[in-house]
Amino acid sequence: MSSSESDDSAPLSALVSGLPLLKASVGSGSDSDNEPLSIRSKRESANAGANRPDSDSESDQPLSGRARAPPKKAAANGKAPVPVAPKRAKRAIAPAEPKRPRKIASAAAATAPPKRPVVKAEPKTSRHKTPSANSFVDRKPLIKAESSVAATSFDGSEGSDSEDFKWWLESKDNTGPKWKTLEHFGVMFPPEYEPHGLPLLYRGKEIKMHPHVEEVATFFAALLGSDNAENKVFQENFFKDFKDLLDKHMAKHPVKAFSQCDFTVIRAHLDEQKATRKAMTKAEKEAAKKEKLDIEEKYGFCMLDGRREKVGNFRIEPPGLFRGRGAHPKTGMLKTRVLPEQVTINIGSDAAIPDPPSGHSWGKVIHDNTVTWLAMWKENINSSTKYVFLAAGSSLKGQSDMRKFDKARNLVRCIDDIRAQYTKDFKSDVMAERQRATALYLIDRYALRAGNEKGEDEADTVGCCSLRCEHVSLEPPNVVHFDFLGKDSIRYERTTEVDILVWRNLRLFQKEPKVKSDMLFDRLTPTSLNSFLHTLMPGLTAKVFRTFNASFVFQRQLLNTPKVGTEAEKILAYNRANREVAVLCNHQRAVSKSFQGAMTKIEDKLLAVRYQRQQLKDHLMSIAPTLKKLRPDIAQKEPGVTAKWIKTYLLSTCELDREKARKKFERDNEKLKEANEPVIPESTLNEQLDEINAREASIGDGTYEAELPVAKNATTDKILEKIDKLTERISNIEVSKIERDENKTTALSTSKINYIDPRISVAWCKKNGVPLEKIFNRALREKFTWAMEVDSEWTF
């Protein structure tokens, strides 16, 4: 069980051994490391050597009774016939009305004084000034007046842009209103559906559809060939909604079965449209681009406390088929069109209320400055709320982002105590405490999510608190195998060694009479866990551990950056550190369709270079066999470069060379023609082709003598030099191959955007003289403006 045994399994080995704290080659595991690590490694070794009397049998006694307590929620997957109250089912069925008036903009302030000071004006739903009538906007120059869309916009000439405003220099707590004044242009609606009039084929017969029906058929046609369209549940849900529409709008239609529906006519039309769009002229493309920019100029910005700030998702989500992830029971259902009447606008009480689309009115207009959203509507699938927020680079988002990282950074100081606490609680006599401690260990070490309870009408995914016995299998003496679907139905699979007490606890929590579909931590909920965490550090919740560990691991991994090295090498080290974090957080992505092809290409390239090196080695051995003593590598055979491979390779070069010769011939002649000069006769090309053909024949019968990649009379030194060059190329290709393979399923962006404190990266850039643009794209630089001023010595 020595931790060293996992070192052979590549850079990510530390995870296998169970440590989010990866083994940095710099000061790995030594107490010279940062404070928190040293404590942790001490605990690590203490636990490893712990020779604690096996008291499980004793502690089982008082606990087993509690363990028998029925799980809060039985398996949602229907595997277990445990009687379960359909907890939230009614939520989905229940109509939206009557809604409890939990928050009425004006009344709330009067009746129950909220904790945060709320500045609210009375609703002014009726007051409809047009934005252009607004004095504020009036004073602005009409920019882009020629535009069809935006006659006015917040162009930044008044007030200041958010980027000039260094909010992070002012200390600001999280209490109080989120803004004082707020002006914006509302939301943008998707275009109305334009019927194409093309039929559905039912049992081969054309059926022209009502536009409302046709629209939905077209949604499905667009997905033909995708995984969604192949998914049974998706098909069923789609078809039910589709059929309802058919029944509603088209009397006596023959459509009965999905299997008889053929959407290919519509699909062909969609493909055609796509091709047309692709084939647009440059001017047309420019015009479309400009139109898009104009829209963004108008809706894409708002004025918040007099500053111009970017709005995030100002477009109302268009109708379509709900693409729930994983085994979502509602996937494929029709997501209906959102009308202005369903949209609530949140705006400053003194601001002009944006015009709803003509002939429509807003559902509600409120003036709630305790929230950050500009508009809101309810979506019909899960009746969840959709919001229009400011963009990631805005001051509001930036402030909460900074608070998030500061909180995680706070944990650096508390983590030793917290770990000591939960380690102690592994042995608690109180079942709930033992479960809590064990769960916290998993959250801390493996960056698991809290794991809130989920409904019957959602995909069956879990986090730490909602783990079921079936998700964890144990192997003596202390090996744990996790296998479950987490957020977005991404599989979490990991085999690891844990603290022996954790292992015994997990065994205890799984004990009969529990069955595999029972909750592992039946005495624990995210709420109870979080309220316990609050007692350890203000504001501490389960998710903070993810942020903390991600940033902490990242900073530690960056110690591997070579002190002397090229920029590329440093960036490589940076990306490796990033990847460690991504693996820790289980940030995955689908393997791209082109991956295998690209991989094969790299392998071919690698073999081709190896072949060259083999040729040189062979040559050296023949002209200077004694070199073998000095350079034993010369005698080594290149792996993969077999006689069979060589033959195939050489033959493939013939084909390529023929193609090259033809192309060159054509190109040259075209040029000559243009210059009115005599063209090269076809016979010249034929001579070249004949040569290649002859080569091909000699390869075929084995008489071919391959050309050396060096001059015939090259000295041994020259050849050795060339070999070394090839060796470097080979190792470069191999590294890129490994990188590519490791990145195949790992997404680095999520951790970079959400988990890694940007100040670590900024400090690293300053320290290593790497320009920030090399690691943060424009969006990230905008998002993290608040982090830019730290110096090179800043630490998380």
Next chain:
DNA sequence: GTTTGCACTTAGTACTTATCTT
């Protein structure tokens, strides 16, 4: 204490644009 609603963060994917190869 439990349930529900709400607000906000986190997440992967589909599409678009920029850059590299050939």
Next chain:
DNA sequence: AAGATAAGTACTAAGTGCAAAC
């Protein structure tokens, strides 16, 4: 200059966590 590939963006689903309502 086109096609391939990588990088970046837009989109929206799916989480967390707080607090009001019951």
